[in-house]
Amino acid sequence: MADAQMGPIDVGFVDKRRGRTYDGVVLTEEANYSKVSTLKARLTALKPSQYTAAKLNNMTVNDMVYALRVESADSAGIK
Numbered sequence: 360m361a362d363a364q365m366g367p368i369d370v371g372f373v374d375k376r377r378g379r380t381y382d383g384v385v386l387t388e389e390a391n392y393s394k395v396s397t398l399k400a401r402l403t404a405l406k407p408s409q410y411t412a413a414k415l416n417n418m419t420v421n422d423m424v425y426a427l428r429v430e431s432a433d434s435a436g437i438k
């Protein structure tokens with residue numbers, strides 16, 4: 360599903376650590392949100408038994424972005 364993504368990945372999600380001025384928050388996985396292929400590679404590296412090729416092929420881009428936030432150090436910013 361995510362392989363059909365035509366435009367850039369929207370990483371404008373809400374981070375609860377961000378203050379009113381929107382500064383001071385740095386995503387630890389920022390480089391891994393750039394392309395669908397990097398999202399898939401990082402999720403496979405984090406939990407290969409859970410994120411198989413078949414599962415990743417059925418996930419949307421939003422599913423993968425959220426999964427990466429949950430499985431990595433970026434989970435601290437989820438509301």
